Amino acid sequence: MAYSEDMAEVMRADLGVEPGLSEKKMFGGLCFLLHGHMVCGVHKGGAMFRPGKAREAEALELGAQPLSFTGRPMGGMVEVDDATFEDDALRIKLIELSLANAASLPPKG
Numbered sequence: 001m002a003y004s005e006d007m008a009e010v011m012r013a014d015l016g017v018e019p020g021l022s023e024k025k026m027f028g029g030l031c032f033l034l035h036g037h038m039v040c041g042v043h044k045g046g047a048m049f050r051p052g053k054a055r056e057a058e059a060l061e062l063g064a065q066p067l068s069f070t071g072r073p074m075g076g077m078v079e080v081d082d083a084t085f086e087d088d089a090l091r092i093k094l095i096e097l098s099l100a101n102a103a104s105l106p107p108k109g
Contacts (some may be wrong), residue, residue, distance in 0.1 A: 003044055011040060022098055029042065039099055046081040046093070048079045049079070049094040050102070052101035
């Protein structure tokens with residue numbers, strides 16, 4: 001398994017029951033989507049969040065790091081390692097930023 005199912009369960013609990021929420025395996029991990037737009041996910045070694053470019057700086061100030069699967073930062077996306085994932089307040093805030101970003105986008109077909 002490329003990601004921690006325990007971390008996925010924590011993220012499911014944090015997200016709650018949100019209309020339009022779904023899960024999809026991608027990036028070698030598990031992503032949570034809102035109306036087809038990525039919100040957050042878990043991968044080997046941590047978790048990723050999509051607060052969007054407008055809120056990326058805020059997410060970084062909270063303690064997240066730029067997401068860079070390819071060695072280059074992916075704009076509008078951040079990540080935390082396993083240890084930082086355990087910070088409930090940080091994780092909840094990053095999820096809130098990411099849900100707001102996804103909710104601001106038009107639903108995908």
